[in-house]
C-alpha cells in the first residue's frame with residue numbers, strides 16, 4: 516500500500532498543506548512543535564480513522580475553525596483510491612472511499628494497514644496490564660475478524676455477571692444457579708480468546724527476539740511471556756473454585772480479562788531494569804514484529820510510521836535499525852525528526868528513494 520498524496524485542511528496546526536510522497540522513504544523535519552507528529556497523525560487517520568494520540572476528533576480541528584479534512588491518494592497495487600475524512604464541528608465524522616461513505620467505520624479498518632512507533636508506546640511498558648491487553652487485542656483483530664466478535668461477547672458477559680454479583684450483595688441473597696447461566700458463554704468465548712492470544716504470542720515472540728538482537732547488536736536478551744489464569748486450570752474449574760470469592764468481591768476475579776504480557780530483559784522486568792534506549796529498542800522490535808505478522812497474514816505491506824524514532828537511541832542502534840529496514844523491505848516509511856542533518860545521514864545510508872519535507876508552523 517502506498518500513500519501517494521496527502522491533503523490537509525484545518526487539521527490541528529495545519530491550515531492547508533499538500534504532500535506528494537515517495538513510495539519509499541519520507542521524512543518530516545523541523546523544530547519542536549511545528550506539526551511533524553500532526554502530519555503522521557493524519558496518516559494514521561487515513562488508516563484507522565482516528566488519532567494515535569488518543570485525542571477526540573473535535574480537538575483535532577484547528578482552533579477557531581469549524582471542520583477538518585484529511586484526504587489521501589492511496590495506491591493499492593492495482594489502482595488509485597481516494598480516502599477522505601471529514602470532521603465537522605457540529606456533526607458526525609464522515610469517511611469516504613472513492614466518494615462512497617462507509618456504513619460502518621469498522622468496514623474501513625484493514626484497507627490501509629499501518630504500524631506506528633512513537634514515544635507514546637512507552638505506556639505499553641509502564642502502564643497496567645490493560646494497555647498491553649488492548650495492544651494484543653488490536654494486533655490480533657487487525658487480521659482476525661472473529662476475534663473481535665468473541666471479545667465483545669466476552670466483555671458483555673463479564674459485565675452482566677458482575678452486575679448480578681453486585682445485586683446479590685445489595686439484596687443479601689445468593690443464587691449459584693443463576694450465576695452459572697453466565698459461566699457457559701464466559702467459558703466459550705474466553706477459551707477461544709485465550710487460545711488465540713496464546714497462539715499469537717507464540718508466533719510473535721521469536722520475531723521480537725530476533726529484531727531486538729539485531730537492533731541491540733546482541734547486547735541483551737529480551738523475552739515476552741503471555742500470562743493467563745487459564746494456564747492454571749480449565750476456565751470451568753476456575754469459575755467453579757472462585758464462585759465464593761467472586762461473591763465476596765462482587766466481581767469476576769478469574770478470566771482472560773486479567774491476562775497480561777510480561778516483558779523481560781536478561782530475566783528481569785524490562786520496566787524496572789531497562790534503560791530508555793533499551794525500552795525503546797524493545798518497543799521497536801515489538802512493532803516490527805507486528806508489521807511482519809500483518810504482512811504475512813493479510814498479504815498487504817503496512818505503511819510504517821516512525822515518530823521521533825531516533826531519540827534516545829545511540830548511533831550503533833540507529834545504524835542497526837537502518838540496516839534492518841534495508842534488509843527487510845518494510846514498504847513505505849514515514850519518519851519525523853528534529854535533526855535534519857541526522858535524517859539526511861540516515862536516508863543516505865538506506866538504498867531507497869526518499870523525500871525530506873521541512874515542516875514549518
Ligand SMILES: Nc1ncnc2c1ncn2[C@@H]1O[C@H](COP(=O)(O)OP(=O)(O)OP(=O)(O)O)[C@@H](O)[C@H]1O
Nearest residue numbers: 527528547548549550551552553574575576577578
Ligand atoms: N487543534 C489544534 N489547533 C491548533 N493547533 C494545534 C491543535 N492541536 C495541536 N496543535 C499544535 O500543534 C503543535 C504540536 O505539533 P506536533 O506535536 O506535531 O509537533 P512536532 O513537530 O511533532 O514537535 P516535537 O518535535 O516536539 O515532537 C503545537 O504547537 C500545538 O499547539
